[in-house]
Amino acid sequence: MQRPSTVRKERDVNSNLRHANHTVYVGAGSNMANRLDNLRKAVELLNRLPRTSVKKTSAVYLSEPLGFSSQGWFYNAVFELRSALKPETFLVHCKRIECLMGRPADHMKWGPRIIDLDILLYDDSTCSQEHLTIPHPELSNRKFVLLPLLDLANPTHPLLGKTMRELLETCPDTSSIERTGHTLLTIS
Ligand code: AMP
Numbered sequence: 001m002q003r004p005s006t007v008r009k010e011r012d013v014n015s016n017l018r019h020a021n022h023t024v025y026v027g028a029g030s031n032m033a034n035r036l037d038n039l040r041k042a043v044e045l046l047n048r049l050p051r052t053s054v055k056k057t058s059a060v061y062l063s064e065p066l067g068f069s070s071q072g073w074f075y076n077a078v079f080e081l082r083s084a085l086k087p088e089t090f091l092v093h094c095k096r097i098e099c100l101m102g103r104p105a106d107h108m109k110w111g112p113r114i115i116d117l118d119i120l121l122y123d124d125s126t127c128s129q130e131h132l133t134i135p136h137p138e139l140s141n142r143k144f145v146l147l148p149l150l151d152l153a154n155p156t157h158p159l160l161g162k163t164m165r166e167l168l169e170t171c172p173d174t175s176s177i178e179r180t181g182h183t184l185l186t187i188s
Helices: 035-047 087-100 143-152 164-169
Strands: 022-030 052-057 061-063 074-083 116-122 177-179
Touching: 022 035, 022 143, 035 052, 035 074, 035 087, 061 143, 074 143, 087 116, 116 143, 143 164, 143 177
Parallel strands: none
Antiparallel strands: 022 074, 022 116, 052 074, 061 074, 061 177
């Protein structure tokens, strides 16, 4: 894997990737405009975050929209990152990237979106705050999260005590999903 030469991280003197020791899984989805470009842009922007690097990206999956059905199908993927950021700070950056990519702050729940970034897992940490729940509360209910995550690893859910593969076996999601031949820009 190669880091694109155009990508330059801005790091202050205190930033050091040696301390970027948290393993973070981020779920991404897009069903507007050029969905593949949107996922690739999200990888690039996440990789530019301070003390953070994207290590691996899953295959791209085509999935049926849940909830509001008269909208386009999604491209979904999961990214594995190393980061020294705290989960709360990481969430702020995810929201900023969504905004930067053109997603309105007052977006419709379940509606179409240019990009959606969800923190799925943060090491084996758990967090239950008003604006941040880790692991992501819908993780075990969504095939479009479990399938791409399993391309990268098979971690154990820190609250449910089951691996991602075990969760997929009992996942109640019956919606359609297929693996595409598309790959995302890979960075190391
Ligand atoms: P969404 O509609 O998926 O963009 O999520 C809406 C809200 O979910 C965000 O504004 C977050 O504050 C909240 N949220 C709670 N837990 C998480 C998480 N693990 N990852 C991303 N967003 C989260």
